[in-house]
Amino acid sequence: MRRFQQLIAIVSMIIFSFSSYGLEKLRIMTEDYPPFNYLDKDKQLKGYAVELLTEVIKKINAPQDIAAIKVAPWARGYSQAQKPGLKNMLFATTRTEEREILFKWVGPIAQTKIVVFTSADNPITINSAEDLRKYKFAAIRGDIGAILLGSNKVPTANIHQLNKFSLLTRMVEKKRVDMFAYEQSGAIDLMKKNNIDTSKFKVAYVLKKGELYYAFNLSVDEKTINAYQQGLEDVKKDSVFIKTITDKYLK
Template sequence: MAFAEHPSALAKIEYLTESYPPYNYLENGELKGIAIDLLDEVLQQDEIERQVAKIRLLPWPRAYKMLLKGANHVLFSTTRTQEREPLFEWAGPITSTKIVLLALTENQIEIQSIDQLANYSIGTIKDDIGEQLLLSLGVSNKQIRQAHSAESLVKMLNKGRIQLWAYEENVARWYIANSNLPNNQFTSVFTLKESELYYAFSKDVDPKLISRFQNAIDKIKLPVKKESQSRYQKILSRYQ
């Protein structure tokens, strides 16, 4: 069944996202990023302008809670993990992702195993993949220092209020640079997980719609005749 037969289907979903550059973020009042541009391409196949679709930029803990409760939501960019797999339905991938622990370079911290993490305080955002991975690995809640934003975590790490920061590496580097700090002042000392980012749908969304959404993504990634890049590759190149 083609999108055109149900032109309002995708517009009825409430799209939730957070500030997670370069994947999704707000710049000069406009939503941008790899996941935003890919969503635009999907919507255009249903002849929907982005202004018609309802996209809300929210703090991650609030958006994640809304997704769990359902009510026709999709949240992006969401790291797909074994723990999250049964909670949502999925379309993607958007791109690959790496969740790491960052430390101040000058502290010369070396992490070889999870057991060593017991010696450090670690900054996270509530319900972010970094925090969920730490808890699944047995890290104590007493070690975790939650913050409301990545900007806050950059400051906390820089001022020594935490020793490690669990976050997606590319996003962390973006926030460091935008805090007017040199990126070489921070080092990735341990990889918690390499995975992929997806659009996560609440369980109440029509499976047929999710299937059509996935088919649209697959089509966008296909090579275009007489062009060196697919539409998907062109999106990625804008943020390199």
């Protein structure tokens, strides 16, 4: 029986090796977007989506080095990930109807909630998308927050797009805008990271509840996409691992 089990294990390894052979090497990009992906105080890449991806890469034996992942401003990474013919992957990316045809998708990674924050003492009440159009906002250039404001018909002139999160809160504090748009848990983590008092802000409106994905350039072959998707699904079956990273980053 023991020899039979060993034989099965060897055969499984051989089959897996053949199935993962020939996967494309990717240029992987991310941004500072805690708790999903971010650089810690020692400039080490951390986060829920990072640890999940690391396990997927191990699972499918992909030709990738986590240490080589490039951290860049969102607008730059988002643009690079879409360039024709480049074997790029960007994470963590909110999957939306507007973005659907721009990438090949692997996921979901986690649930997400895109909201607008205002100052805690601001009496503004937002009850509908129509109410949003009365106000001025700050958002990260090219980020889902800016996209959702636009899709809710907020005038372009009322959306100030910036490259750094700290500028969003500063714009609200200085009353240059009424609110800023960002992913809720990510905003709270970034405020703490930048020593910004979270009690000075409150959520005024939920723009969208969605899911985060790994977004692959359209030129990446289907074998690679399918391998990453299957690898992700297999990793998710490890309830102990998922609980560990959930407790570590999302609670």
